[in-house]
Amino acid sequence: MxxxxxxxxxxxxxxxxxxxxxxxxxxxxxxxxxxxxxxxxxxxxxxxxxxxxxxxxxxxxxxxxxxxxxxxxxxxxxxxxxxxxxxxxDLCNSPDLHQRVVSLRAIPEREAASVMSQLMQAVAHCHRLGVAHRDIKPDNILFDNQNRLKLGDFGSAEFSKEGELMSGIVGTPYYVAPEVIAGRDYDEKVDVWSAGVVLYIMLSGIPPFYGDSATEIFEAVIRANLRFPTRVFHSVSPSAKDLLRRMLCKDVSRRFSAEQVLRHQWITSFEEAIATG
CATH class of the missing domain: 3.30.200.20 (Phosphorylase Kinase; domain 1)
Structure with missing residues (x-):
């Protein structure tokens, strides 16, 4: 030492x-x-x-x-x-988001909106400064003793200058964006896709694209056939599903940016409700 x-x-x-x-x-x-x-x-x-x-x-x-x-x-x-x-x-000794999802199975929308708002504030800050995290997943979403979210583990992060694309297959199977798996060059919106997967898992307790092996998971991600099974999404609001469609959009040009996620009605309505008590 x-x-x-x-x-x-x-x-x-x-x-x-x-x-x-x-x-x-x-x-x-x-x-x-x-x-x-x-x-x-x-x-x-x-x-x-x-x-x-x-x-x-x-x-x-x-x-x-x-x-x-x-x-x-x-x-x-x-x-x-x-x-x-x-x-x-920073010391983050509260349970991370992975542990919270495992214990709760699904997280209520109000709490999920608070987590997503804080996460996307962090991601938007990264993107404004030309940084892509490239490995957003529940295990890297930490909380301090005041229950404030802290995005951690920047070991896969990359500098992403405006107008320049990145390359390389980086990330975790369930959360990696389809353009990464396809071997194409990509931009910072890969983080928005990963955050969309995190939101889907928070609301349902299951991943949106899955398989029995990494290969099957990758194939499901590339197909990007987004569904909302009634058995787990029956009580999830239309607004939350709309935001998921915009974050988990295979067409990168139509996929939301981090700033657009923060302005979406599902996020802003919960922030207003929390502010007014």
Whole structure:
């Protein structure tokens, strides 16, 4: 563990573990405030894919660019030693969206609208600054102890200059946009598609496109045959279904942008209802 890190923060218990590193809870030696420190083992990455090595250094750059935003995991400090890169991040120790969907099966529309509004505020901020997240899914939608959404894990994110397209198959089968699977160049609207899948799952408890293998899932995504089975969508409003059609639109030119999602009546009506109590 970096000596500079240990001078500035008291590192506490392990709270998570991933492919390349470990996450610990830590406390600022100066203020006593709690954070998470993500310690990434550079040796493991150097033995693997060069893309992984690139992500190691891209993620801190992107988080620095996006800082600060209330709905994005904020990078507070960065340390590096011979073997590890240590990122001090917002602490999100409430259940993530994946855990919430599993426990609730389906999320009420009012709560789902609040989650989607916060998520799309984060995505719109990314897109305004030329960043595409490229791996939006419930596991990466975190919550702090005030129940405020924090979009996390920018390891697959990419800089996306206006008018320039990205390439490369990146993402998670259920959530990846059809143009990515098809091997075409794509823009930041892949994030809107992924967020649309997240919304569909929140409202129904099931994914919109599925199969028994990654190949079958990809084939279903490319077909993009969006349906609303009555058994799970019988109580979902027409307005929510309209927004889903606009987010899960195979034609990218007609697919909503993040800003358009935020202006949709399904989002704004719930925001107005919450504001007026």
């Amino acid at each position: 970096s000596e500079a890190l240990k001078q500035d923060y008291v590192v506490c218990e392990e709270i998570g573990r991933g492919r390349f590193g470990t996450v610990f809870r830590c406390a600022s030696a100066e203020s006593g405030d709690f954070y998470a420190v993500k310690s990434i083992d550079k040796r493991v990455i150097s033995q693997g894919d060069s893309l992984d090595a690139q992500c190691l250094f891209t993620e801190p750059k992107i988080l620095t660019l996006l800082y600060p935003h209330p709905n994005i995991i904020n990078l507070h400090s960065l340390y590096e030693d011979d073997t590890h890169l240590h990122m001090v991040l």
